[in-house]
Amino acid sequence: MPSATAIPGGRFVRLGETARRAVHLTVDGRPVTALEGDTLLVAVLANGGHLRHSEFGDGVRSGFCLMSACQDCWVRGAGGERWRACSTPVAEGMAVLTQLPEATWPRRD
Amino acid sequence: MSAPPSATPIAAAPETLRADVIVVGGGLVGASAAFFLRRRGLSVILLERGLVGQQASGTNFGNVRRQGRALAQLPLAARARDIWGQLPELLGEDAEFLDSGHLRVCYSEAQAEDFARYAIDAQPYGLKLEVMGAAELRRRYGLFGPEVLAGSLSAVDGHANPRLAGPAFGRGARRAGATVLEHTEVLRVEREGGDFLVHTQTHPAGDEGPRCRAPQLLVSTGAWGNRIAAAFGEPVPIVAHGPQMGVTEPLPYAIGPAIGVTTKNVAEGMYFRQVKRGNIVFGGGPKGPAYADRLRAYVEPANTLNQLQQLRRLAPALGGLQLIRTWSGIEGYLQDSKPVLGPSGKVDGLYYAFGFCGEGFAIGPGIGDSMAELIATGQTSTPYPDSHIGRFAAPAESAAA
Amino acid sequence: MAAPRLIVIGAGPAGVRAAEALVQAGLRPTVIDEGRRDGGQIYRRQPENFSRPYAQLYGSEAAKAQALHHAFDTLKPRLDYRPETLAWSISGGALHVIRDGRAQALPYDALLICSGATDRLLPLPGWNRAGCYSLGAAQIALKAQACAIGHRVAFVGTGPLLYLVASQYLKAGASLAAVIDTSPAAPAAALPGLLARPALLLRGLGLIARLRRAGVPLLRGATPLRVEGDADNGADALVVRDASGRERRFSCDAVAMGYHLRAETQLADLARCDFRFDDASRQWLPAIDEDGRASANGIYLAGDGARILGADGAEAAGRLAALAALHDLGLQPGAGRYAAEHKALRARLAKMERFRRGLALAFPWPQAQAAALPDEAVVCRCETITAGELRRCATELGGSELNRAKAFSRVGMGRCQGRYCGHAGAEIVAAACNAPVQQVGRLRGQAPVKPLPLDVEVVQ
Numbered sequence: 005m006p007s008a009t010a011i012p013g014g015r016f017v018r019l020g021e022t023a024r025r026a027v028h029l030t031v032d033g034r035p036v037t038a039l040e041g042d043t044l045l046v047a048v049l050a051n052g053g054h055l056r057h058s059e060f061g062d063g064v065r066s067g068f069c070l071m072s073a074c075q076d077c078w079v080r081g082a083g084g085e086r087w088r089a090c091s092t093p094v095a096e097g098m099a100v101l102t103q104l105p106e107a108t109w110p111r112r113d
Numbered sequence: 114m115s116a117p118p119s120a121t122p123i124a125a126a127p128e129t130l131r132a133d134v135i136v137v138g139g140g141l142v143g144a145s146a147a148f149f150l151r152r153r154g155l156s157v158i159l160l161e162r163g164l165v166g167q168q169a170s171g172t173n174f175g176n177v178r179r180q181g182r183a184l185a186q187l188p189l190a191a192r193a194r195d196i197w198g199q200l201p202e203l204l205g206e207d208a209e210f211l212d213s214g215h216l217r218v219c220y221s222e223a224q225a226e227d228f229a230r231y232a233i234d235a236q237p238y239g240l241k242l243e244v245m246g247a248a249e250l251r252r253r254y255g256l257f258g259p260e261v262l263a264g265s266l267s268a269v270d271g272h273a274n275p276r277l278a279g280p281a282f283g284r285g286a287r288r289a290g291a292t293v294l295e296h297t298e299v300l301r302v303e304r305e306g307g308d309f310l311v312h313t314q315t316h317p318a319g320d321e322g323p324r325c326r327a328p329q330l331l332v333s334t335g336a337w338g339n340r341i342a343a344a345f346g347e348p349v350p351i352v353a354h355g356p357q358m359g360v361t362e363p364l365p366y367a368i369g370p371a372i373g374v375t376t377k378n379v380a381e382g383m384y385f386r387q388v389k390r391g392n393i394v395f396g397g398g399p400k401g402p403a404y405a406d407r408l409r410a411y412v413e414p415a416n417t418l419n420q421l422q423q424l425r426r427l428a429p430a431l432g433g434l435q436l437i438r439t440w441s442g443i444e445g446y447l448q449d450s451k452p453v454l455g456p457s458g459k460v461d462g463l464y465y466a467f468g469f470c471g472e473g474f475a476i477g478p479g480i481g482d483s484m485a486e487l488i489a490t491g492q493t494s495t496p497y498p499d500s501h502i503g504r505f506a507a508p509a510e511s512a513a514a
Numbered sequence: 515m516a517a518p519r520l521i522v523i524g525a526g527p528a529g530v531r532a533a534e535a536l537v538q539a540g541l542r543p544t545v546i547d548e549g550r551r552d553g554g555q556i557y558r559r560q561p562e563n564f565s566r567p568y569a570q571l572y573g574s575e576a577a578k579a580q581a582l583h584h585a586f587d588t589l590k591p592r593l594d595y596r597p598e599t600l601a602w603s604i605s606g607g608a609l610h611v612i613r614d615g616r617a618q619a620l621p622y623d624a625l626l627i628c629s630g631a632t633d634r635l636l637p638l639p640g641w642n643r644a645g646c647y648s649l650g651a652a653q654i655a656l657k658a659q660a661c662a663i664g665h666r667v668a669f670v671g672t673g674p675l676l677y678l679v680a681s682q683y684l685k686a687g688a689s690l691a692a693v694i695d696t697s698p699a700a701p702a703a704a705l706p707g708l709l710a711r712p713a714l715l716l717r718g719l720g721l722i723a724r725l726r727r728a729g730v731p732l733l734r735g736a737t738p739l740r741v742e743g744d745a746d747n748g749a750d751a752l753v754v755r756d757a758s759g760r761e762r763r764f765s766c767d768a769v770a771m772g773y774h775l776r777a778e779t780q781l782a783d784l785a786r787c788d789f790r791f792d793d794a795s796r797q798w799l800p801a802i803d804e805d806g807r808a809s810a811n812g813i814y815l816a817g818d819g820a821r822i823l824g825a826d827g828a829e830a831a832g833r834l835a836a837l838a839a840l841h842d843l844g845l846q847p848g849a850g851r852y853a854a855e856h857k858a859l860r861a862r863l864a865k866m867e868r869f870r871r872g873l874a875l876a877f878p879w880p881q882a883q884a885a886a887l888p889d890e891a892v893v894c895r896c897e898t899i900t901a902g903e904l905r906r907c908a909t910e911l912g913g914s915e916l917n918r919a920k921a922f923s924r925v926g927m928g929r930c931q932g933r934y935c936g937h938a939g940a941e942i943v944a945a946a947c948n949a950p951v952q953q954v955g956r957l958r959g960q961a962p963v964k965p966l967p968l969d970v971e972v973v974q
Contacts (some may be wrong), residue, residue, distance in 0.1 A: 005520045012520075013646065014600070015664060015748070015767070015768070016655065016659075016661040016662065016663060017661060017662040017664065017665055017688065018659060018660060019656070019660055019662055019687055019688060020566065020660045020686070021560075021564050021565065021566065021659075022838060023565075024564075025563075025923045026564055027918070034603070040563060041560075041561035041562070041563045041659075042659065042771065043562060043658075043659060046655070046659045046661055050600070050661065053644060053748060054644045054745060054748070057663065058642070058898060059363045059390075059391060060390075060746060060897065060898035060899045061365075061898070062642050062643075062747065062892065063642075063643065063644070063744070063745025063746060063748075064746060064747075064748060065642075065644055066644035066645060066748060067647070067649060067651070068646065068647055068651060068895070068934070069632060069633065069647070069648045069650060069651050070648075070651035070654040070655060071555055071632065071654055072548055072549075072932075072964070073632045073778070073880055073930065073933055074632075074648075074895075074928070074929075074930045074933065074934060075896070075928075075929035075930045075964065075965060076895065076896070076930070078362075078435070078929070078965075084432075084433045085433075086433060086435060086967060089493075091548070091678035092552070093550070093561070104364075104365060105364060105365065105433075106365070108560070118804060164912070164915070164918055167918075171921065216938065231916075260907075276921040276922070277922070280911065280912065280922070284911070284912070295912075360927075361968070362929060362965065412603075412961060413605060413606075414602075414603040414605050414610040414619070414961060415619070417603075417618055417961070417962075417966075418970060418972050419972075421959065421966070421968050421969075421970050422970075422972070424968060425968055431968060432968055432969050433967075433968070433969070434967075434968045435929075435965035435966060435967055435968065436962060436965060436966040436968060437927075437928070437929055437931070437962075437965055438927070438961075438962075439959045439960060439961050439962070440960055
C-alpha cells in the first residue's frame with residue numbers, strides 16, 4: 005500500500021503523480037512551488053492551509069466542492085484578477101492574495 | 114352574519130369583517146397607510162393577495178432620495194424622508210435605512226448645468242445640495258470614471274432595504290391593531306348602502322375568504338390598480354414593466370451615498386449603492402418584461418450585460434467584482450409618469466394610491482401617511498400635483514365632473 | 515431550410531451520449547461545458563500530463579469511463595465544442611454564455627440541458643471551517659489531482675458515495691479517521707429496489723467490508739454533532755453520537771460530507787420549466803416526460819440534472835432526450851429502429867429508477883437532523899447565517915415560504931445561490947412553521963447561474 009507523501013505545512017496531501025514539472029507562484033508574497041497540472045486550489049493548499057478569509061468573520065476557507073458549484077474558492081490576484089481556484093490551472097508567476105482587498109477609494113462621506 | 118336556518122344543509126356564509134377603512138394591496142403604500150390610519154384611530158383591514166411587500170415594493174433599488182424629484186413633489190418627499198428616519202421609533206426596526214446621502218452624477222455639460230439650477234431651485238424647499246465639478250468629485254470619491262463631469266450630493270438622503278421595509282410596516286400595522294390578511298385576493302367590490310362590500314378568496318388555493326365591509330376603500334394595488342378602478346368606471350391605462358436589478362459579491366464597505374447617473378439617454382442609466390454587508394446593488398437602463406396577470410417579471414440578459422458595462426464606465430474601481438444575482442419585479446407605469454393618487458372622481462369614500470412609475474419606494478411611507486391624513490381628515494398637507502384619476506377620464510366625463 | 519440549431523449543455527455522460535445521437539443523425543450540435551475537459555464529474559478526466567491508468571482512476575467503472583471519453587474524443591471534430599464556457603442564462607430562445615470574459619447569445623431550436631448534480635449537503639456546526647469538503651470534492655481531489663483533502667480524513671453522510679470515496683481513499687494510501695453513516699442498516703423495504711441492480715448492490719457491500727477489514731471506524735445510524743476546530747486553522751475533529759447514544763470524537767484535519775446528490779436545475783428554472791416535488795428524493799425536480807421533454811418548448815433534460823440515476827442512467831437518458839428532440843424537429847431516424855431502441859432505453863431507465871428508490875429508502879436524507887440543527891449552526895456558508903436566524907425569520911417575521919425566508923434572513927443570497935443551504939434551509943423552515951417541506955417551496959433560480967465578472971465584453 006503506497007504511503008501518503010505528506011508535505012509539511014500543506015492541507016492537501018499528494019498521493020502520487022509527483023513527477024511533473026514545477027510551477028512557481030506566490031501566495032501573499034510568499035514563494036510557493038506547485039506542479040504543472042495542479043489547479044490553483046491544489047497549488048495553494050498543497051503548500052498552506054487556506055485559500056481566503058471569509059468576509060463575514062468566521063475565519064479561513066479552503067474551498068468546498070472542488071467542482072465549480074460552491075463558489076467558495078474565489079481568490080484574488082495581485083493584479084486585481086479573480087480566479088476560481090478549483091477550476092483554474094496554476095500558471096507560472098501567479099501572485100495569489102488570500103486576504104480581503106483594501107477599499108480602493110479614499111473615503112466615504 | 115349567518116345564514117338563516119334551512120331544511121337542506123347549505124354552506125355557512127363567510128364571516129363579514131367590518132372596519133372604518135379597507136386597504137386593498139399590501140405593498141409599502143398600503144401597509145404604511147394601514148399603519149398610519151391606525152395611529153389616527155381608524156380601524157383598518159389590509160387585504161393582500163400574496164405577502165406584504167412582495168411585489169414592486171420588495172424588488173426595487175431601495176433609493177430614498179428627494180434630490181432630483183420635481184419641485185412640487187418635494188414637500189411630500191420630505192414628509193417621507195422624516196418617516197424613514199423615524200422607523201426605529203415607529204416600527205421597532207430600521208429596514209436597514211442608511212442616511213448616507215444620495216450623489217447624482219452626469220456625463221454631459223448640459224446636465225451639469227441642470228444640477229446647478231436645480232440646487233438653487235430646491236433650496237426654498239429645504240433641500241440642501243452640494244454641486245461639485247469633476248476635480249472635486251475625484252478628490253472626494255476616488256472611484257468615478259473619466260466621463261463623469263459633475264455631481265450633486267444630497268447629504269441627508271439615503272437608501273434602505275426594500276425586502277424589509279414593506280413587511281416591517283405590515284407587522285407594525287398588525288401590532289397597532291390593523292387586521293392584516295395575506296393570501297387574500299379581492300374578487301369583487303360591491304356598493305351596499307354607503308359601504309364597500311369586498312368579496313375575497315384565498316390565494317392561491319381559491320377557497321372562499323371573508324367578506325369585508327367599510328365606508329372607505331383605499332386601492333393601493335400597484336400594477337394591478339386598474340382592476341378596481343375600471344370596475345368603478347374609472348379605467349386607467351397602466352402598464353407593467355420590470356426593473357432590471359443586480360447585486361455583486363461583497364467587498365469592504367466604503368461607499369456611503371447611493372450613486373446614480375442622471376441622463377436623458379435611457380441606455381446609459383445606472384445607479385448603485387453599497388449595503389453595509391458590502392454588496393453593491395445596482396439597476397438602471399431599459400426596463401424588462403413584466404406580466405402582471407401571470408405575476409412574473411424577467412431580467413433580459415442583454416440588459417444585464419449592458420448594465421455591467423455602464424457600471425464599469427461609471428465606477429471603474431468596481432471592475433474586478435463579480436455579479437452574483439439578478440432579479441426583476443412588477444412595477445406599474447402611467448404614460449405621464451405620475452401616479453394615480455387621491456380621491457376617486459366618481460365614488461364617495463373611494464381612494465387611490467398606485468402606479469408610482471418605478472419611483473414609489475422613497476415616498477411610499479409619505480404616501481401612506483398622506484393618504485391616512487386625507488381619509489381621516491378630508492385633506493392632506495402634502496398633495497402630489499396632477500395625480501388625480503380624473504385626468505384619464507374622457508373629455509365629456511371630465512367636463513361633467 | 516436552415517439546419518436546426520441544437521445545443522447540448524454539459525459534456526458529462528448524458529451530454530456526450532446526447533451529442534452522439536445528434537451527430538449520428540447528421541447534425542453538428544454545439545456542446546457547452548464549463549470544465550476544461552469533458553467527462554463530467556463521475557468520469558472526470560485528469561489533466562493531460564497525469565499518468566494514472568483508467569483502472570486506478572475509475573476502478574470497476576474503468577471500461578465505461580474509457581468508452582465515454584473515447585466516444586467524445588471521436589465526436590469532437592464533428593461538434594461545435596466550447597469548453598470552459600459558462601451557460602449563465604436563457605431568454606427569448608437563446609442561451610447566454612460567457613467564455614474568457616466574452617459574452618455571447620446563442621439562439622437554439624432545441625436545448626438539451628445535461629447539467630448534472632452536486633452533492634447534497636446537510637449542515638452541521640463547524641462545517642463552515644476550512645478543511646470541510648463535500649464527498650464529491652474529496653473524490654475529485656483524488657481522481658483529478660491525485661491528492662487527499664487532508665492528512666487524516668473523516669467521512670460523514672449517507673449513500674453509496676460515502677463508502678465509495680472512503681474506500682478509494684483507503685486504496686490510494688490516504689489516512690482515514692472514520693466513516694460515519696447517518697442511516698441505520700438498510701430496511702427490508704429497500705431491498706426490492708436495490709436488487710434491481712444486483713451487481714451494484716454487491717459492489718457496495720464489498721466496499722463496506724473492505725473498510726471494516728482495514729480497521730477504519732465505521733458507524734451506522736449515527737448523528738453528526740459538530741466539526742471542531744478554529745477560525746485560523748480549520749477543522750481538527752469530527753464529533754458524532756453513535757447509534758447507542760454515545761458521543762464519539764474523531765481527530766481529523768478534513769471532513770468529507772454528503773447525502774446523495776442534488777440536481778443542478780437553475781438553467782431549467784430560467785428556461786421556465788415546471789417543477790414538481792419528488793417524494794422519493796425529497797427535492798424539487800423539473801417535470802419531464804419519460805423521454806426527457808420538459809414543460810417549456812424546445813427544452814430537454816437528461817442526466818443527474820433532471821433525475822438522479824447515476825452515470826449509466828445519464829447515458830441512457832441523454833440518448834433518449836436527443837432522440838426525442840430529433841423526433842420533435844421532424845428529423846427522427848427510421849421510425850421502426852427508433853421505436854425498438856426507445857423501448858429499450860426507457861426500460862433501462864425504469865430499472866435505474868427502481869434502484870434509485872431503493873437507495874433512497876436504504877440511505878434516507880436525514881430530514882429530522884436538518885430540522886434539529888442547533889441555533890448556532892451556520893446554515894448558509896456563503897453568508898454565514900445561522901439556523902437560529904433562519905428560524906427567527908420563519909417564525910417571527912412570517913418567512914414561512916422559502917424565498918420569503920431568504921429575503922429576510924439572506925440564506926441563499928450568497929455566491930452559491932442556495933446550492934448547499936437550500937435543502938436544509940427548507941427543512942428548517944418547514945419544521946419551524948410545522949408545515950410539510952413541499953409547502954415551503956424551493957429557491958427560484960436566478961441568473962447568472964454562477965458569478966459573472968463585471969469586466970465582460972459582449973460579442974455578437
